[in-house]
Amino acid sequence: MQPDSSPTTLSPSQPFSWKVLILTGVTVSLLVGIGGAIVLTTHMDPLTFISSLSTRQITATDLQQGALKPVILIDVRTPAEYQEDHIGESVLVPLDEIETGNGVQTIETIARAAQNNPTPPTLVLYCTSGMRSVKAYKKLEATGLKLVVLQGGIKHWRRSTSRERDMGLLRSITVPVKLPF
Secondary structure, eight states, rough: OOOOHHHHOTTTSSOOOOOOEEEESSOEEEEESSSSEEEEEEEEOOOHHHHHTTTTEEOOHHTTTTTSSSSSHHHHOHHHHHHHOOTTTTTOOOOOOOSSSSSHHHHHHHHHHHHTSSSOEEEEEEESSSHHHHHHHHHHHHGGGOOEEETTTHHHHHHHGGGGGGHHHHHBOOOOOOOOO
C-alpha cells in the first residue's frame, strides 16, 4: 500500500502545527498551519534549513538602513567567489577554515581587534544565498560573539545595491577592520 500523498488541509479550528516536507534532497518546504498554509521554500539541505530556524538573521534592506550597527561583514565563501564580488570591505574567512577551527580563531581575533569601539560590533556572516553562512553561524555560536546571518546572502544584497554603492551605504554602519596578520 502506497502512503497517502495528498496535501493536508487545515481548518481554522485546528491547532497550530508545523510540518516539514522534504520534496527533494536539496529543497525543503515548511508548511505552517493556522487556518491555512504558508509555504516557505528554500534551497538548503534539510539539516541546514532546520538550523536556520534558530539563526539570528537580518535582511539586506534592514542592514542597509542601519538597523544593526556597528557591524563587521564576514564573507564565508571561497577565495575565488570573494575575488569575483564581495560586499564592501568585508573580510574573507571561508567556511572550510571555520569548520577546521582556524577560521574560528581568525574571527575571534577580528572581533577582539574591534573591541575598542564603544559598542561591540555584530559580525554579519554572508555567502551566496545563506546556506554556508548558517553553517558558519552554528560553528561560531559557542564563541559568544554577536553574530547574525545576512538573509539571502550576496544575491539579495546585489538585487538592491551595486558594488559601486557598497561603500556609501556601509560607511556609517561598519567598523574598519585592521587584520593583525
